[in-house]
Every structure is written in structure tokens, then in C-alpha cells.
Amino acid sequence: MDHTLVALVEDKPGVLNRVASLFRRRNFNIESLTVGHTSVPGVSRMTIVVDADRTNAHLVEVNLNKLVNVISVQDVTPDRAVTRDLALIKVKADATARAEINQITQIFRGKIVDVSQTSLIVEVTGTEEKIDSMIDLLNPFGIVEMVRTGRVAMVRGEKSVPTMNGRRPALKSVS
Amino acid sequence: MRRSGAQIIWECLEREGVEVVFGYPGGAILPTYDAMTQYDFVHHVLARHEQGAAHMADGYARTTGKVGVAMATSGPGATNLVTGIATAMMDSSPMVCFTGQVPTTALGGDAFQETDVTGVTLPITKHNYLVTDVDDLAYIIREAFHVARTGRPGPVLIDICKDVQVAETDFVYPEEDLELPGYAPPSEASPEEVQRATEMINASERPLVLAGHGVLMSGAMQELREFAERGNVPVSQTLLGIGNMPASHRMNLGMMGMHGEAYVNQAIQSADLLLAFGMRFDDRVTGNLQTYAPDSKKIHIEIDASEINKNVPVDLGIVGDLKAVLQQLNPLVESCDRSTWLTQIDEWQADTRSRDIIYQEANGELLGAHVIRDIWEYTNGDAITVSDVGQHQMWEAQYYHHERPFTLLTSGGLGTMGFGFPAAVGAKFGQPDEEVWAIVGDGGFQMTNQELATAVQENVDVNIAIINNAYLGMVRQWQEFFYEERYAETPLVNPDFVKLAEAYGVPALRVDRREDVEAAVRQARETAGPFLIDFVVEKADIVYPMVPSGADLDKMIRRPTPSTSPASVRS
Ligand SMILES: Cc1ncc(C[n+]2csc(CCOP(=O)(O)OP(=O)(O)O)c2C)c(N)n1
Ligand SMILES: [Mg+2]
Numbered sequence: 001m002d003h004t005l006v007a008l009v010e011d012k013p014g015v016l017n018r019v020a021s022l023f024r025r026r027n028f029n030i031e032s033l034t035v036g037h038t039s040v041p042g043v044s045r046m047t048i049v050v051d052a053d054r055t056n057a058h059l060v061e062v063n064l065n066k067l068v069n070v071i072s073v074q075d076v077t078p079d080r081a082v083t084r085d086l087a088l089i090k091v092k093a094d095a096t097a098r099a100e101i102n103q104i105t106q107i108f109r110g111k112i113v114d115v116s117q118t119s120l121i122v123e124v125t126g127t128e129e130k131i132d133s134m135i136d137l138l139n140p141f142g143i144v145e146m147v148r149t150g151r152v153a154m155v156r157g158e159k160s161v162p163t164m165n166g167r168r169p170a171l172k173s174v175s
Numbered sequence: 176m177r178r179s180g181a182q183i184i185w186e187c188l189e190r191e192g193v194e195v196v197f198g199y200p201g202g203a204i205l206p207t208y209d210a211m212t213q214y215d216f217v218h219h220v221l222a223r224h225e226q227g228a229a230h231m232a233d234g235y236a237r238t239t240g241k242v243g244v245a246m247a248t249s250g251p252g253a254t255n256l257v258t259g260i261a262t263a264m265m266d267s268s269p270m271v272c273f274t275g276q277v278p279t280t281a282l283g284g285d286a287f288q289e290t291d292v293t294g295v296t297l298p299i300t301k302h303n304y305l306v307t308d309v310d311d312l313a314y315i316i317r318e319a320f321h322v323a324r325t326g327r328p329g330p331v332l333i334d335i336c337k338d339v340q341v342a343e344t345d346f347v348y349p350e351e352d353l354e355l356p357g358y359a360p361p362s363e364a365s366p367e368e369v370q371r372a373t374e375m376i377n378a379s380e381r382p383l384v385l386a387g388h389g390v391l392m393s394g395a396m397q398e399l400r401e402f403a404e405r406g407n408v409p410v411s412q413t414l415l416g417i418g419n420m421p422a423s424h425r426m427n428l429g430m431m432g433m434h435g436e437a438y439v440n441q442a443i444q445s446a447d448l449l450l451a452f453g454m455r456f457d458d459r460v461t462g463n464l465q466t467y468a469p470d471s472k473k474i475h476i477e478i479d480a481s482e483i484n485k486n487v488p489v490d491l492g493i494v495g496d497l498k499a500v501l502q503q504l505n506p507l508v509e510s511c512d513r514s515t516w517l518t519q520i521d522e523w524q525a526d527t528r529s530r531d532i533i534y535q536e537a538n539g540e541l542l543g544a545h546v547i548r549d550i551w552e553y554t555n556g557d558a559i560t561v562s563d564v565g566q567h568q569m570w571e572a573q574y575y576h577h578e579r580p581f582t583l584l585t586s587g588g589l590g591t592m593g594f595g596f597p598a599a600v601g602a603k604f605g606q607p608d609e610e611v612w613a614i615v616g617d618g619g620f621q622m623t624n625q626e627l628a629t630a631v632q633e634n635v636d637v638n639i640a641i642i643n644n645a646y647l648g649m650v651r652q653w654q655e656f657f658y659e660e661r662y663a664e665t666p667l668v669n670p671d672f673v674k675l676a677e678a679y680g681v682p683a684l685r686v687d688r689r690e691d692v693e694a695a696v697r698q699a700r701e702t703a704g705p706f707l708i709d710f711v712v713e714k715a716d717i718v719y720p721m722v723p724s725g726a727d728l729d730k731m732i733r734r735p736t737p738s739t740s741p742a743s744v745r746s
Contacts, residue, residue: 010357014305018297025298062481068302068322071357 002031003057003077004153005048008038010069018067019046026063029054032150043071047152079155086125086149088113089135092142093120101141108134119144178346180309180339181210184273187316189216190348193244195604197222197231199255201248203275203288206340220604220633223625225252227597229259230623233268234561234601237584238609240394242323243601246273250288253334254295258591260330261299265588266415267392269328271319278338279307292334301329309342314349321353326360327479328392361478364493364500371491372474373507379448379472381516382408385431385460388415388587389453389478389497396420396580398501399452403427406508409520411439413454414572415587422556422576428520432460434569437720437731438523443468444729445519451475453497456486457588462728476500530719530734533574541689543567543642546710547574549689550612550640553696558610559602561585563595563619565649567642569718571614582609593622599637600630610700611636617643617669627679630705638699639681639707641672644714652717656732676707683707 009015016035023030029051038045048064050057057075064073093101094117101120105112110124124134128151135143178186184207188196195218200208211219222228225247232243243263247256253274263270277286293305302322304315312335319331364372376382390399396419403410403426410420411431420427431439440462443449449471454460461467464486473489475482476497483492493500528534532544547570550558560575561584562568568585577583584602586594599613620641630637647665654662676683686695686708699706719734 014293014297017294021297056484059481059485062483065357066479066481068355068358 001052003050003052003075004081004083004151005050005057005061005064005073005075006153007046007048007064007073008071009044009046009067010071011037011042011044012069015044015069018069019064022063022067023060026059028060028063034150034152036152047150049151076153076155080157081153081155083127083151083153084125085128085131085151086123087131087135088147089122089124089138089143090145091120091122091138092118092144094118097141101138104134104137110134176346177343179206179210179341179343180306180312180335181206181341182213183309183312183344183346184316184335184340185210185214185217186346186348187313188244189214191242191316191320193217193242195220195235196244196246197228197235197601198246198273199225199228199248199252201252201275201288203249203277203337204246204252204273204340205248205275206337207246207273207275207335210340220600220629222597223628224623225255226258226593227600227623227626227629229256229270229272230262230591230594230597231601231604231626232270232272233259233263233266233594234584234598235605236263236268236270236601237266237598238559238581238602238605240269240581241605242269242271242320244271244273248275248288249277249292250290253290253292257295257299258593260296260332262586262589262591262594263330264299264301266586267328267388268330269323270330271316271323272330272332274332274334275340276305276334276336279336280338282307282336292332296332299330300332301327303332304334306333306335306339309339309344312339313346317349318353318355321355322358326358360496361480361494362496362499364476364495364503368491368493369503369507372493372504375448375472375474375491376406376408376450376504377509377511380513381446382406382448382450382513383442383446384408384410384450384452385413385443385454386410386416386419386452387413387454390416390419391580393453393478393497395453395498395501398498398505400424401505402501402508405505405510407511407513407517408450409442409517411435411442413457413460413587414585416454417572417583418577418580421578423578428524430572433462433722433724434573434718434720435460436524436527437729437733438520438527440722440728440731441523442520444727446471449473451477451489452501453477455479455482458486458725461487462722462726462730466727468728530736532719532734537689539689541687541692541710541712542716543570543644543710543712544574544716545689546640546642546692546712547571547614549692550614550696551575553693554610554612554700558582558612559584559606560612560614561595561599561602563613563615564590564592565616565619565647566644566652566716566718567614567616567648569649570642575614592616592619594619596620596637596639597623597626597629599639600626600633600635603635603637611638613637613639615639615641616648617641617645617667617672618647620672621669624675627676627681627705627707631680634704636703637705639676639705641707641709643669643672643709643711644716645669646714648716649718651715652721655715655717656721657723672707672709681705681707683709685709685711687711
């Protein structure tokens with residue numbers, strides 16, 4: 001079982017380092033961590049997937065909250081959240097294999113984004129389970145290289161979760 | 176007005192109400208030291224090692240509740256602060272440390288005396304900053320002091336590039352609100368929490384308060400007392416909680432934990448409700464977590480949400496400022512008759528008393544416990560004592576009965592040998608009208624005894640009592656109990672502490688007989704400036720009782736009673 005936490009953090013140098021250092025120091029087991037911009041200047045958003053069998057997700061949440069630069073944290077696991085992972089998969093593909101790989105890609109609503117004499121790059125987005133099963137199907141062709149972004153998540157419905165709690169981000173350039 | 180970064184530092188410190196800074200100069204912080212000469216409000220204390228400066232700032236903070244300030248240069252100056260910062264972090268002591276850093280143009284290039292100080296101190300500070308722009312400096316200093324002293328206090332470090340100290344800007348002190356969207360220390364409990372807590376408290380037959388350092392940090396001493404008196408609820412302390420209720424108060428049982436009173440630990444194990452007030456269930460107070468207080472419900476009131484359910488699962492966790500929460504709870508606490516419970520505890524206490532070394536016939540030897548007991552008596556139990564780490568620290572906690580808050584300073588969380596003496600120097604700066612005693616071991620004192628020079632240079636009126644057992648006594652005790660008496664590297668060949676003190680210009684005495692303790696203590700008290708007493712005590716003494724590390728809390732090794740054999744008696 002895993003838990004998905006979404007954190008809004010101040011976009012300041014060293015914030016990722018603080019979060020990573022916290023996980024290491026507290027011996028938290030984290031499966032993935034993604035960071036990106038939000039619609040609010042000065043605020044970044046992290047999606048953190050906690051291995052909840054080995055780590056108490058609530059302790060991760062309250063410890064993150066202790067960091068001065070963390071604005072809010074929410075465990076979105078119980079909510080109906082859309083979760084997505086993106087993968088780029090380079091597969092061995094000679095002329096004969098191409099058609100079959102193309103078909104698999106269609107079924108998973110992926111895209112072929114690069115073609116060479118002997119390989120293809122497939123791009124696919126979806127839940128981690130969906131990508132896992134696509135990888136299972138591509139494996140027999142020979143996967144040369146793969147990268148996955150790790151999970152991002154957003155709760156369904158009109159509410160913004162987590163919220164800024166009415167707080168402003170600091171726009172000062174303090175680190 | 177035009178000000179350099181260095182001047183801005185002092186301008187800001189003045190506005191923060193800082194009166195004393197403990198530090199040590201060097202290249203990367205030199206502009207700041209140079210600018211200090213233009214400011215009269217501040218007194219700088221030159222330590223002899225940056226670790227000493229950090230402990231002094233910490234000791235100052237612990238006696239005053241104000242933010243202690245330490246200052247050091249880059250590289251080795253900053254790394255020397257590290258032990259002091261980690262000590263303050265573990266014990267939630269508010270501190271701001273300033274370190275110089277290489278110029279912004281040299282950052283990351285392994286310049287002379289460059290260390291990634293914000294990296295090094297990241298896990299041992301509440302927050303830290305690297306300042307690369309003089310226009311950020313004033314705001315950062317203001318924020319740093321705010322973060323250090325609010326919520327669960329802690330050390331904050333500001334690393335300032337040398338060129339930032341030199342650069343000039345139009346200085347306007349930032350009066351506007353701090354922009355800390357992710358930082359909001361909690362205050363009160365919700366009405367539901369108050370209701371659930373009161374129901375649990377009023378329904379309990381065998382409640383016990385575990386009162387920690389948080390009582391002192393929150394200033395909830397009066398509220399704690401009221402809670403105990405109203406509800407007839409007995410109170411016990413963690414090591415750092417000592418002083419949060421007068422030792423002589425009828426509801427105060429004393430210290431819990433590894434070297435706590437046996438009857439307190441028995442009470443914890445037998446309680447039906449534990450009320451953890453501003454404490455964090457450290458392994459030194461719980462023993463084996465699996466068997467800890469098995470039959471009790473638990474309420475944990477704590478300002479730091481991450482402490483709740485960290486070590487001990489609780490039935491009700493309330494995140495809040497203890498003082499505010501107790502003010503909510505107290506009016507609702509009913510005065511229940513708990514005489515059966517209190518009588519039971521009295522019986523356990525009587526057994527402890529019969530074993531106490533103080534009540535046993537002395538056969539001429541001088542014990543650490545005797546020394547502490549006598550210092551307590553001849554200082555009228557009214558001094559600020561600052562202990563180091565080891566057996567003497569536990570004897571201090573057991574035999575110096577503190578009636579007032581903020582009168583025992585000790586490194587509880589980190590257990591830092593070398594803390595005691597410099598922290599006592601800092602404490603004296605914080606409370607110049609109080610009598611201050613450093614109670615140190617012969618081992619730990621030698622980790623920071625160079626601060627004798629600081630005490631002389633500043634004419635600091637602290638008394639130093641070395642409990643000299645010629646051993647790393649606490650480690651020796653573990654070796655005796657758990658390593659079949661193989662005393663690996665614990666015997667000490669010590670310097671002549673009296674001569675050492677005299678070489679620094681500190682008057683000193685050696686005492687090895689009980690009958691001489693009183694006169695020595697009186698002489699120390701009457702002597703202005705620092706004074707050192709080398710108490711030569713029994714070498715092979717043991718701190719009783721003791722819960723072996725990881726053992727059940729009530730499976731203590733007890734002091735043999737006079738009638739039993741010297742072999743350890745387990746109850
Ligand atoms: C800096 C540091 N190093 C090592 C230890 C481990 N340690 C804990 S107590 C102790 C012995 C202390 O000896 P001393 O200062 O003589 O005090 P005593 O126990 O004899 O009273 C040691 C080595 C420590 N707590 N701190
Ligand atoms: Mg010793």
C-alpha cells in the first residue's frame with residue numbers, strides 16, 4: 001500500500017534538499033518524489049509517494065509541515081484523486097516488430113515519438129498500473145532504456161487540495 | 176541610511192534586544208567584528224573554542240528564554256559550532272548563530288576555509304539561511320529570530336558571505352509582517368479535544384502527569400500546578416522538566432526514566448491515564464516500548480505535531496501551546512478523590528527512601544551523591560546548577576532539589592559532554608544576580624575547560640564543582656553491569672585540576688572528605704569571580720536505580736539495601 005502526499009512549498013533554493021534530507025534523517029521510505037511549478041508564482045508543488053507499509057504516512061506529513069518553507073501538505077490517498085505517471089520507453093524494434101509495438105502503443109493510448117532503424121521511443125501517460133502492464137508487453141521486444149516521472153496527483157472536483165490556507169508566498173529571494 | 180551588511184547585522188541585533196554575543200573572530204566574519212566596535216549596546220564574550228561559544232549562547236537562552244547569539248568565522252569556526260548547535264536542537268533551545276562565509280564569487284569553489292555550513296547544519300537547525308545579497312540580510316535576521324523563539328524553539332543559523340558584510344545598501348529595518356506562509360505555530364485545543372480530554376481525566380483513577388521541558392518553554396508552570404492541585408493528579412518530570420514544579424510540592428513525585436525514582440517508574444507502569452505535557456517519550460524515559468505503561472490511556476499535549484504518536488501511540492493527541500491548552504482544561508478538571516492511588520505511590524516511595532544512600536550510614540567515603548546533597552544544602556537549594564553528562568549529572572538530578580523553574584540546565588537530548596561549564600558561563604550572563612554552579616565530571620570538564628580563560632577574562636562568577644572519580648564513570652557503570660567489568664578506556668589519568676585552575680588564574684580547592692565540603696562550598700560562594708573545587712570521590716560508585724537500556728521500565732537495578740547482599744537486586 002502506498003500513500004500520496006501533495007505539498008505546496010515555497011520556491012526557494014535548497015527546499016528540495018531540505019525535504020530529501022528530512023526523509024533520509026527520519027528513515028522514511030519514499031517511492032517517488034516529483035516537483036514542479038504551480039499556477040502561483042513562488043510556489044512549487046511536490047507529489048510524494050510514501051511506502052506506507054514501512055513508513056507511517058502521517059508522520060511524513062507532520063514532519064514536512066515542520067519545515068519552514070513547506071506551506072501545506074495533504075494526504076490525498078483517501079480522496080478521489082487523478083494520479084498520473086509518464087514514461088518514455090526505448091524499445092528494440094526492427095521493421096517486423098514495429099507494427100506490433102505500434103499496435104500495443106495504440107491500445108495504451110501512447111505515442112511513438114522517435115523512430116530509428118533499430119528502435120522506437122514510446123511515450124505513455126497513465127496510472128502506474130497501466131504503465132506497468134504496458135512495460136510487461138514491451139519487455140519481450142527488449143527495452144533499451146526507460147525513464148518514468150513518478151506519480152503526480154490531483155483531487156477531482158472544484159476544490160483545490162491542498163490549499164494555500166489564505167497565505168501568501170514570500171516573494172523575497174531569501175534562500 | 177547607507178549601511179554595510181556588517182552594520183546591518185548589529186542594527187538588527189540591537190532591535191532584537193540582544194545584549195550579549197558569544198563568539199570567536201576569523202577572516203570571513205572580520206567585517207562584522209570590525210563594525211561591532213561602532214555599537215555600544217552589545218557585549219561580546221570571547222570564548223576559547225566555538226563549541227564553548229555555542230554552549231554559552233545556549234545556556235544564556237535556557238536561563239532567560241531569550242534567543243542566545245553565537246558568532247564564528249567560516250570553515251573550522253563554523254564546524255566547531257556544530258556540537259553546540261546539535262545540542263540546542265535536541266533540547267529546543269532558541270539560538271541564532273552567525274557564521275561568516277567566503278565571498279559569493281568564491282562560493283562552491285573550495286576557497287580557503289570554505290565549508291558548506293548550511294548543508295552541514297541543515298539537519299541540526301530548525302532552519303538556516305545562506306545570505307548572498309545584502310538587501311536580504313535585515314529581513315532574514317528578523318525572520319531567523321522569530322523562527323528561533325516561536326513554536327517549538329530551536330537553533331537557526333545564518334551564513335553570511337564576506338562580500339555581503341562589506342556591501343552597502345540603503346538600510347530600512349523591515350517593520351512589515353513576516354512572510355512565512357508555511358509557518359504557523361499552533362496555540363489552542365479544539366472544543367472537542369478539550370471535552371474528550373476532560374472526560375478521560377475525570378474518569379481516571381490512577382492518572383499521572385509526565386511533565387517535560389515543554390512546560391518550561393511554554394511558561395505553563397502555574398497551570399501545571401493548578402492542574403495537579405485541582406485534580407489530585409501526581410506529577411513526574413523528565414530530566415529537562417526538572418524545575419517545572421517545585422520539588423517539595425506534595426503532588427510532585429520527581430524524575431522518571433532510566434535513573435528516575437523507582438516509585439515514579441512503578442507509578443507510570445501502573446497508571447490508568449498518562450498525561451504527557453510537553454515531553455517526547457524519549458527512549459531514556461520509556462525503556463522498552465512494547466511493555467511501556469500497558470494499562471494506561473494516554474493524552475499527549477505537545478506543540479510539535481510530529482512528536483505525537485512518534486514513539487508511543489496515544490489515545491488523544493492535542494497539538495497546541497501547553498499553557499493555552501491547560502488554561503482551557505483546568506476549569507473543567509474535577510477534584511476527584513485519588514487517595515488510594517496516592518497511598519499506593521507513598522508505599523513505593525517509602526521503599527525507595529530506605530535504599531537511599533543519603534539515609535545510609537556513611538563509612539567515611541566521599542560519594543558524588545554526598546557532594547551534590549551538600550552543595551544543595553549550603554546553597555539553600557536556590558542556585559542555578561548546570562550539569563555536564565554522566566553519573567554526576569544523574570546525581571545532580573536526584574539530589575539537588577530544584578524549587579524554581581529554569582534552575583537546572585543540562586544537555587538532555589544529545590547528552591553532550593563539555594556542555595556544563597560553558598553553558599554555566601552563559602547562564603551567568605543571562606542571570607547575573609543568581610548563584611551559578613557548574614557540576615561537571617572529570618572527563619567532560621576536560622572537553623571544554625579552556626573556557627576557564629573566558630571566565631577569567633570576563634570575571635564570570637561561576638563556581639565549578641568537579642565530581643572527580645578518575646573515570647568516565649557512566650561508561651564504567653555500563654561496563655560493570657553489561658560488559659563483565661572490562662573497563663576499556665574508562666580510567667582517566669587527570670591533570671591536577673587545582674593547579675590547572677590556578678594556571679588560568681582561578682582560585683581552587685581540593686576536597687576528599689565529607690566534613691570539608693561545607694567550608695569549600697562556602698568559600699566558593701564568598702569568592703567573587705570563578706572558583707573551582709575538585710571533589711575527589713569514590714571511583715567505583717554507581718547511579719541507582721537504573722533501567723538497563725531497552726529493558727522494561729519497572730525492571731530496575733536497585734541499590735542493595737543495607738540488609739541485602741551487594742549483588743544487584745532486581746525488583
Ligand atoms: C562528547 C561525548 N562523548 C562521549 C560521550 C559518552 N559518555 C557519556 S557519559 C560519559 C562519561 C562521562 O565521564 P565524566 O565526565 O568523568 O562523568 P562521570 O560519569 O564520571 O560523572 C561518556 C564518555 C558523551 N556523552 N559525549
Ligand atoms: Mg568521571
